[in-house]
Amino acid sequence: MLDKSTIATEYQQIQNQICQSLQTLDGVATFEEENWVRTGGGGGCTRVIQNGNLIEKGGVNFSAVHGKLPEAIKKSFNTQNEDFFATGISIVLHPHNPWVPIIHMNIRYFEMKNGEQDLRWFGGGIDVTPHYVINEDASNFHKHLQMVCNVHQQTFYNKFKAWADDYFYIKHRHETRGIGGIFYDRITPENTDLSWDQIFEFSKAIGNSFIPIYQNLVKQTRNLPFNTEQKQWQYQRRSRYAEFNLVYDSGTKFGLETDGRIESILMSMPPMASWVYNYQAEENSDEEQTLRLLKKGIDWVGV
Amino acid sequence: MLDKSTIATEYQQIQNQICQSLQTLDGVATFEEENWVRTGGGGGCTRVIQNGNLIEKGGVNFSAVHGKLPEAIKKSFNTQNEDFFATGISIVLHPHNPWVPIIHMNIRYFEMKNGEQDLRWFGGGIDVTPHYVINEDASNFHKHLQMVCNVHQQTFYNKFKAWADDYFYIKHRHETRGIGGIFYDRITPENTDLSWDQIFEFSKAIGNSFIPIYQNLVKQTRNLPFNTEQKQWQYQRRSRYAEFNLVYDSGTKFGLETDGRIESILMSMPPMASWVYNYQAEENSDEEQTLRLLKKGIDWVGV
Secondary structure, X not given: OOOHHHHHHHHHHHHHHHHHHHHHHHOOOOOEEEEEEOOOOEEEEXXXXXXXXXXXXXXXXXXXEEEEOOHHHHHHHOOOOOEEEEEEEEEEEEEOOOOOOEEEEEEEEEEEEEOOEEEEEEEEEEEEEOOOOOHHHHHHHHHHHHHHHHHHOOOXXXXXXXXXXXXXXXXXXXXXXXXXXXXEEEEOHHHHOOOHHHHHHHHHHHHHHHHHHHHHHHHOHHHOOOOHHHHHHHHHHHHHHHHHHHHOOHHHHHHXXXXXXXXXXXXXXXXXXXXXXXXXXXXXXXXXXHHHOOOOOOOOOOO | OOOHHHHHHHHHHHHHHHHHHHHHHHOOOOOEEEEEEOOOOEEEEEEEEEXXXXXXXXXXXXXXXXXXXXXXXXXXXXXXXXXXXXXEEEEEEEEOOOOOOEEEEEEEEEEEEEOOEEEEEEEEXXXXXXXXXXXXXXXXXXXXXXXXXXXXXXXXHHHHXXXXXXXXXXXXXXXXOOOOEEEEEEEOHHHHOOOHHHHHHHHHHHHHHHHHHHHHHHHOHHHOOOOHHHHHHHHHHHHHHHHHHHHOOHHHHHHHHOOOOHHHHOOOOOOXXXXXXXXXXXXXXXXXXXXXXXXXXXXXOOO
């Protein structure tokens, strides 16, 4: 029987491997590490890398927390239960070069007591926010995700791709955060036809696919030249990222409402972001082409 | 009997006067104007100034909108009423020089049909967010506000100063947005001992005090020299401003939920903002002294 301490331990190993690989990939900066304890129970390890060669600011957070569910969360889960356990990894990387996309990955496990029974589920996903959409990279990224999903369950990619389109949507801007990816939540044997062990394997596969996916995305783009106008455009796109995180992201909201460690919750925020009034992209510019692709339902695999 | 079109007309005049004075004060930049129409009824005039001598980015928005209340708002007002009218001015100015504070002003009037009766109220306030708190300026600012309030109602300053402390609070940071000011909402003859005409006079007095207050705040500070570290600190303080606006500000939330004109709603966002992981101010630095003053309940008048 799969138990929570196994999940936490293996997640932490994935965090270690990812951080090692990212340091190698960056080549200059190293992670600073903060081990923190949660007042209500458990804790975590936040690792942040800043001012690197590839990465301007990035965070790789691991946590395993437990205790009593806060009132607000009980309400949103529609439950009277109190004892919960949650563990996960969360990553956001903001690159220097505007041709390199922002990437986000999250895998998580949650359980709570429900009378005799335990309620448990997994969630997670990977999604990519290019400052400039490069069609071939976007397509390869989605194909890679589809491949990883298909190993575990043929239905996952299509379902979780659509879910990401809906979730990573900036409603007030009428645009998606980026080119999407996959997003899933509350998956269990009942709704996947997989065993707990198989779901856990899928969850780890997502975690382990992060580095190869990111390597592919940065290989060419990190060496592309860029000018100050393109850097300014990157700052503007990051402001949309900030808006999404503060207004819509469930993880951030959960953190803000439960008075979590604020530097860990907001490590995903951009190192520099810009809000320009009434920006209009030039017709047929790279910027305009990117804006046109920030919509739901694009079939990046079939492109 | 004070009527809504009078209020809207006089508010619009105040917007004009403020914009003229700000252009003179800036000396370089001019406002770009956007007249917009709301699908549900009414519209507004958004004026934004960017890349000036004094002001890096600022907006002065006037609107007078009417129509049916959106479902979400009806719920939050706990009402079944539908027909509403709202008019107001809203200002946020982000200066170039980090020694000059960010300033925010808002005056507004709201009414809705409630069976035979009308429900009506005024709201508003002025508050200041220094990147570096200068005690004398903070004290003079609050004295000026107290003076303006006292002309209309002796109880206002203390009451509305405490209200601003509570309202402009960034809960997840455990800090106030700045040195506060005054904030008031839903004031009526019943809760102020003033007539509707007198409340309207108070509201206009707040609007008309904006320019003299801002002139006093920028007089010395706009000419103070600053270095790149201080500019970086300004970017960091602006990120807190962005957090407040996106997470807590009622006006912004109302706008986002009702699918308002997004560029007008978010004109208050900073031109450039920075999130640095785990920033620690040096002991006894100007930055640390400012952070120490970001708390509720400071008696800036008695200081």
